Amino acid sequence: RKEVEQDPGPFNVPEGATVAFNCTYSNSASQSFFWYRQDCRKEPKLLMSVYSSGNEDGRFTAQLNRASQYISLLIRDSKLSDSATYLCVASRGGSNYKLTFGKGTLLTVNP
């Protein structure tokens, strides 16, 4: 079983739609969580960190449920420029900072 598992996708949605990505992690020692965005043949870029209280950044909302070991990302009012692969990431933090990535979910927003 992969340490971080994501919805396999791909997701194809029209502009303006709301789309949700789900992710689970298996290592209960994971302390820090992130969503990274990766455009085709580019490097991953941090979209947002995920906190237990949930956090929002404009049209993006991330949630973390430690009891269920579940992370989500919601994109509201999707734009064409949101088309990318979204990577769910966990880290054990502390003295061990390596990132464990999910496989990624491809989102295509259509006009």
Next chain:
Amino acid sequence: DTGVSQNPRHKITKRGQNVTFRCDPISEHNRLYWYRQTLGQGPEFLTYFQNEAQLEKSRLLSDRFSAERPKGSFSTLEIQRTEQGDSAMYLCASSLVEGGAKNIQYFGAGTRLSVL
């Protein structure tokens, strides 16, 4: 540009050859990481450095792979006797870990290796 810089961007080599990649992190960052990404997968951790000390190596890093960060600044990743299975994007990232600072890793554009 003050981001993470990787060279070369692309490398094509024949099986059995040795290759070396370079990563220049963001200047004040004390941690440097190497990841490998194959098509359709997320990046996989290979190794990381705190300053010049290599603190962890993944089991993915076979004996043919070696990474160094001799002065705690740039790093090199060498693959000896390349195999076709080594074909991938090699990503470098850096971060500043200091006290309570969050571990935000910033990635370079990667070196795409093709082994023929």
